Amino acid sequence: MSTQTDISLTINGAERALSVEPWTTLLDAMRDQLGLTGAKRGCNQGVCGACTVLRDGRPVRGCLSLAIDCAGAEIATVEGLSDGNQLAAVQQAFLDASAVQCGFCTPGMLLVVQALLRENPRPSIDEIRCGLSGNLCRCSGYRKIVDAVAASVTSAP
Ligand code: FES
Ligand code: FES
Incomplete structure (x- = not known):
């Protein structure tokens, strides 16, 4: 059966x-x-x-x-996330900040950031760190990932 x-x-x-x-x-x-x-x-x-x-x-x-x-x-x-060849703002921010190394964690990070920014469009650095705390990155030390999210917040209209 x-x-x-x-x-x-x-x-x-x-x-x-x-x-x-x-x-x-x-x-x-x-x-x-x-x-x-x-x-x-x-x-x-x-x-x-x-x-x-x-x-x-x-x-x-x-x-x-x-x-x-x-x-x-x-x-x-x-x-x-992207619209054809047009990257979502957060994807572009990760690229601009060199926040991607091996990239294995990146898809999960991007989606968590999307959800975070939808709930809290202007998170503080601590709120960004807290929002990302459930996602591990073995390469980057997190600094550039946090920078990327912060940059996408600052550049948002
Ligand atoms: S693969 Fe699902 S949490 Fe690690
Ligand atoms: S960039 Fe390699 S695990 Fe995050």
């Missing part, structure tokens, strides 16, 4: 169909079935934040979210 369930959800504005096992994570479904590999599989146990996506506007760990629980949800991934 099949244990697969068909679900649909919206990812980056497009309705997507998935056939998932009860234990399939959102991260695995997106990467393995839809080819959306922007969200990274780092620790795969909820610690590093590399798998972060937005679910109904809030950051969630893709590796801890069951796909079946996301039926009907609106998911945003890093693939949906």
Whole structure:
């Protein structure tokens, strides 16, 4: 007997169909079935934040979210941030500040920053640090990432 369930959800504005096992994570479904590999599989146990996506506007760990629980949800991934070749402001700020080294943490960081700025358009440095505290970066020492977010705040209209 099949244990697969068909679900649909919206990812980056497009309705997507998935056939998932009860234990399939959102991260695995997106990467393995839809080819959306922007969200990274780092620790795969909820610690590093590399798998972060937005679910109904809030950051969630893709590796801890069951796909079946996301039926009907609106998911945003890093693939949906830019408008064609036009980078989102926060992506451009990361580039301008050289806040990307290996880039493994970057998709998760960008989505957390998107959610942070939506809730708090002018965060202080401490609020930026606090907002990013659930996402680990093994390369950068965080300084340039915080600088990038601060710059995108200062340059916002
Ligand atoms: S891969 Fe999900 S938190 Fe590390
Ligand atoms: S840039 Fe390499 S983990 Fe953050």
